[in-house]
Structure formats: C-alpha cells, structure tokens
Amino acid sequence: MNPVPRLFLATVSEIKEAWWMYALAAFITLFILAGSLFFARNAYVQSKKLGMSKELVKKAVVSSVSFSVLPSVGIFIGVITMSGMLGIPLPWIRLSVVGALHYELLAASVAAEGITLAAMTTENLVTIAFVMTLSILWGGLFAIFFLKKYQTKVISKATGTGNKGFGKFLFDAVFIGMISAYVGDAVAKIVKYETRLVIDGAYALDGTGNYIWEDHKTFVPLIVLLSSMVAMAFFDWLIRKKQVKWLENFSLALSMIFGMIVAVVLGIGGIY
C-alpha cells in the first residue's frame, strides 16, 4: 500500500494549524487594526474642522462598540464552526477580511465539493484558500474602480438640493426596505426554513453528490425580533420620558441581549 496519502494527511493538518498560518492571521489583524485607527483618526481630525462636538464623536464610537460586541461573538462562533475542516487561522483570516460566514461556508463547500475531512490533501487546502480569497473580491474591486464615479454622478444628485428634498427620505427608505427584508426573513422561517447540513465546518453531501437539506421551520427568530423591538421601545421610553441619557449608547445592545435571552429561554422550554 502506498504510504504517501497518510503522509499528506499528517501534513495537511499540520499546515492548517501551522505557526506561520497564525503569524499571517496576526499580521492581517494588525493591518486591519492599524487601518481602522488611521481612518478613525482622519475622521476625528475632520470632526474638529467641521466644529463637531466631542460628545457627538464619543457617541458615535461608544454606541458602535457596544453595538458590535454581540454580533462579533457570533462571527467568532463562525470561526469555530469552520475550524473543523479548515483549522483556526484560515477561517480567522477569512472572517477578518471581506468575509461573512454564509459566504465563506458556501465558498469552502463549493471549492471542497466531494472532499471529506479525512480525505483532504494539502493541494485541496491550498485550492480552497485560493477559491475563498479570490471569489469574494468583486465588490471591493468594483468599489476601487467605480465608487468615486458612482458617488459623483448618482449619490450627490440624489442627496443634493436638485432632487427637491427627496434625498433625505431616500436612504431611510432603502434602510427600512432592508429591515423589512429581515422581518420577511423571520416570517418566512415560520413556514419553511431549510438549511444545508454542516459537518466538519462545511456543507455535507449525500451519496449522489447533492447537499443534504433539513427543514427547521421555527417562529423563534420572529419572537426574538419582536422581543428586542419591545425592549427597544421600553429603553427608548426611559431615555425620552425618564431622561436616562446614559442608556442611549447601550439601548441597542441591551435590547439585543433581551432578544437573545428570550431565544435561550424558548430553547430551554424545548422551542428552537
């Protein structure tokens, strides 16, 4: 029997967790941190030029940090989900730059179609890394080449006075459309919620090479959505009527925690 595949297997699991993969991830983390700080500093300098108050700047930063903690824990759980197949550093990198879990799971699965964890070779891993990286660059490439033109030709006109004042409603309307889509998504899951089975951090395939689908229809997301909406209404009442001003920066995070606690309580009661 040829011993090479066994050697390959040992090698691929070593590569997935190699020190230089962690070093790459750490380097990318530093790049993202440095870039974010650079943009934040420029924005802060500009805020002074525009005569914006320090309180306003603080409000933008503190509310965004408190808002982002919980979804970030959710994103980190995505790293754990994918680590079964790809180790920790590669999902860490992919979810730090451009990635989002649903993109990455799909990319890993399409690239690794038919490959199981036990049969994965170094060549497979390198190919998966290339596919996951290169397939997702399109939006950014479009921004590099066309964002400036798009802003000058379209957005400035939409928000400018030439549009007789509709501009101020336009983007609220766009965002309300986006929120409505998430409400529709929560409603849809009551009727049908088919998910692809994930094994070892990638979508699993059946014997005929098709994805394995499972229906988990549930009304939990709608209850969670409505619960955090009610919690937000309560906090908003405290802020506006009872003048509890410190809550302003944390009301969203606390409302999310309330919605998540409702989900946990429902889960304890056997409702998923």
Next chain:
Amino acid sequence: MARERTYVDNLHRTGRIFMILGFSIMISVPVTMWAVTGVAPDTEMFFPAFLTLSLLYLPGGIIEVITYSPMLGTSATYLAFITGNLSNLKIPCAMNARELCKTTIGSPENEVVATLAVSASTITTTLVMTFGVIMLIPLTPLLELPVLQPAFNWVVSALFGALGYKYFRNNPKLIAVPLVFMIAFGLLAPGFLVGNLAIAIVIGALVSTIAAKILFDKHVLDKEAS
C-alpha cells in the same frame, strides 16, 4: 489643466490605497500557503469553483456597493468592503450611529460619523476574534453550550428588531408598504427569501424607495420626521 485635489478626492485616494493593500495581503495568504508547502492549487478544482462563486458574487458585490455605499459614505465604504460582514453588522452599525448623532446622509458630518462607526465596529470585531482565538480552549466549550446556541443563532434577528423599532418610529409613513410586501413575500415564497436574503434586501429596498417616492410626490411625507 490639473485641478486641485479636494477633501473627497483624498478620501477616495486613501480608501483605494488601503483597499489595494488589503487585497494584496489577502491574496498573500493562499500564495504563502503555496510557497511554504510547495503545493500548487489544483486548477481543475479551482476554476469551476471560482467561476461558480463569481457568478454569484460578481453581481452581488456590485449590488452591495450600489446599495450600501450611500449609507456609509466614502471612507467607511472602503473600510467596510475590506473588513466584510456588511449587512449583518457594518450597515446597521453605521445607521445606528447616524440616528443617534442625527446626521444627514451625504453630509460631511455623516461621513465622519459613519467612518467612526465602521472603524469602531471593525476594531471591536477584530479584538473579539483575537481574544477568542487566544482563549480558544476555555471558550470553545462555553460558546458551544447547547443552551446558548439559540442566542447566537438569532443575534441578527435581535439586531434588526431593536434597530427596526427606531427607524419605524421615526418614519411611520415609510414602513407600511415595504413591511407588508416583505411579510407577504416571506409567506408566499419562504424558501426563496431565506435562501436569497441578499436579493430580498435589494427587492425590499427598491419597493420601499418607490413607495417613498410616491408618498413624497403626493406630499404625504411633508411633515414626516427624518
């Protein structure tokens, strides 16, 4: 004749440089894996997968830039398109900050607020992930506790519920049409909506914008709080 570079020109220049650097570093990861292992990617496996995914992500990426960049402004768009997690984190985060700071989209003040919001959000995510990796061994069993799974499964629903209240309260006349439309959409085509949320967001945004324009033209929005 060469014209003087404006502040906005500088934002684009810095954003593009940051983005090109970011992409170079991203691409260096698989290239380093290739260089260190000496194993090249399998082209027969790479091209079909790359083309399949590009069919999805090329139009998806363009639509994302068109839909989200007005809400983010210039710098925050470049930063958000490098760091990802747009619809589930960066966009709602920037819109929340805008709502709190009462800035108008397209204004110089909103450019500052959105950039600060996306920077702060990115730094938070990066620190949470780094902390998570460092503390992986004690944290993994905790985060994988079955009792906590529903909380993180539905974190995005919780996020849009809380943020939805604020936007719905401030714009009551803008809600009805997109909300009824998307609920009906969810009931009539649940599989499509759940499986194609990115497309559903664009449809929701279009329906909402058209409805708002009709209401605006009929002067229904004249007294609406922005």
